[in-house]
Amino acid sequence: MKLAVDGTACLGSFGTGMEALLRGAPLPAVHADGRAVAADTSALKARLPARALRQIDHFSRMALLCALNALEDAGIPESPPRDTGIILVSGYGPATPTFEFQDSILAYGEILASPLAFSRSVQNIPAATLAVTLHLVGPCATVCRGDFPVADGLCIARQWLEEGRVERVLFGAVDEYSPLLARLTRLRVGMRASRAGREGLRAALPVSEGAVFFCLTADKDISAFAGKCRRGCIEDILFGRAGNIDPPDNTGVGTRGEVPVFLSGAVPRRLRALPGMRHVGHVYGNIPIAQAFDAISALSCGNGLPAGRALCLAHGTGGRTACLHVRQAENRGGAS
Amino acid sequence: MDIRTALKQELIKELRLEDIGPEDIDNAAPLFGEGLGLDSLDAVELTVLVQRRFGVIIEDIDAAREAFASVDALAGYIETRKGELPCAGPGLSQ
Incomplete structure (x- = not known):
């Protein structure tokens, strides 16, 4: 759901x-x-x-x-x-x-x-x-x-x-x-x-x-999504241990530049250079709830997301990850 | 510093009475309800505050009802019982 x-x-x-x-x-x-x-x-x-x-x-x-x-x-x-x-x-x-x-x-x-x-x-x-x-x-x-x-x-x-x-x-x-x-x-x-x-x-x-x-x-009704949600939806919440590089591979939306990935948490430095990776922590600072700021940024950034979708990937201790699959509303606008 | 002024300063600081000064608190006005608008949680804090600052124990609900009627009443209650216990923190003499 x-x-x-x-x-x-x-x-x-x-x-x-x-x-x-x-x-x-x-x-x-x-x-x-x-x-x-x-x-x-x-x-x-x-x-x-x-x-x-x-x-x-x-x-x-x-x-x-x-x-x-x-x-x-x-x-x-x-x-x-x-x-x-x-x-x-x-x-x-x-x-x-x-x-x-x-x-x-x-x-x-x-x-x-x-x-x-x-x-x-x-x-x-x-x-x-x-x-x-x-x-x-x-x-x-x-x-x-x-x-x-x-x-x-x-x-x-x-x-x-x-x-x-x-x-x-x-x-x-x-x-x-x-x-x-x-x-x-x-x-x-x-x-x-x-x-x-x-x-x-x-x-x-x-x-x-x-x-x-x-x-x-x-x-619950995927077909009725268009226009139903004012801001969009969180399609899935996924946890994984993704080798510290990719988001969990069961998101079904592809990675490596196909869908933007907002990064937060204990991110390996080498991730920053990969295509499609975004890090907006410089705006909201060092804060444990960074993933929420990433999600609201992804939902609200107007036409900044190529397919209206993004992954918000948080890295935790021990190489574990949590990923939010975020989709903007189809009638998405910019900031409110 | 007289005990009423000290009490008002403690009330403002410890009970977070924003945007008012000691001069805004009427010595005779009720502390609870329509007066300063304190509530039951404030009463518990005030009981502890009086003991640690002035060394005076407010033993039960009847004593609290008498002591917490107003700043004047609380000052009177403290003055008649001051010194029963050592202060746990900085008291009037400091």
Whole structure:
């Protein structure tokens, strides 16, 4: 079953919206520690009461603003139908509140640690915040892992839609900047790069933050695809161990220049030189949810895809890959 | 610094009361509901905050109801019980 993408939205260190992402300007590292600028969520203040926002941290604000923009893009009101599920994926989850809670324990001990910091550090809180704010009562899940959080989360979305548990999934990928995680990321990337000649594509990128949201529905009728989905569809989600060079060979769309391949993750340097390979990480930075940015770029890049199709290939640890087969809507336009 | 000003600064910082200053908080106004708009999660945080900053334990719901009525009430509650326990963090004297 394919996932129809009815609405999209993104924000990050590059700015807010597809126009900012597709502009393609390299993301500058504006801080001494190598990070890019923080994502701007100030637009939320015009859409929600200040009291509703007070206890919502930066990670959840990115998720909330991006979710609202995706619903708007899909033509769905801010209170979407109740049979909507939420899936939030992330490399690290709400890292800043987690470290704040740990600091609180170290400073004051277990008894006097901050209850508010604890509540913000609970992994599913950002997804629950979305559910409460948008009045959604469907299933609500968070997937948090270093390799392939986007592909794993989309598999769950596909399962929910296939089972008929929900009519729609609000799918979000979010990661926030944390100085500690950025330091560890740079250490890890440096170690891997020197060890195996990998990481060449993202090693020099500023550590960034951001969010991508999709409004997904089931697209069971292939023949009715044309014009049905506003943005396109995710035709398949494939996992493999592809010799670190090709996308999984069961995508059925060919490789090596026939279909553009958006690359992210621990990509071997030699992949960059192959025909059809694209890497737009310089726009969104070094971020665990890179594959979501690649997917939204592929869906929204107008006539930039020769056959309206692309593969978004993420390389994980141990040479494993996760590949999204993305197809633009036939009436595709440019950025929204 | 007097205890009311210190309390207001702690409330603003720890409970993330955005876009207001200590001067905007009425000493007699209710902290919860229509006043500052705090909620039950804030009450738990405030209980911990009072213990670690001022060394005063708010033992039960009745004590909390009395102490959390307003800044004035909380200041009074702390002043009459201050020193029961050592502060866990930087207190008024610092």
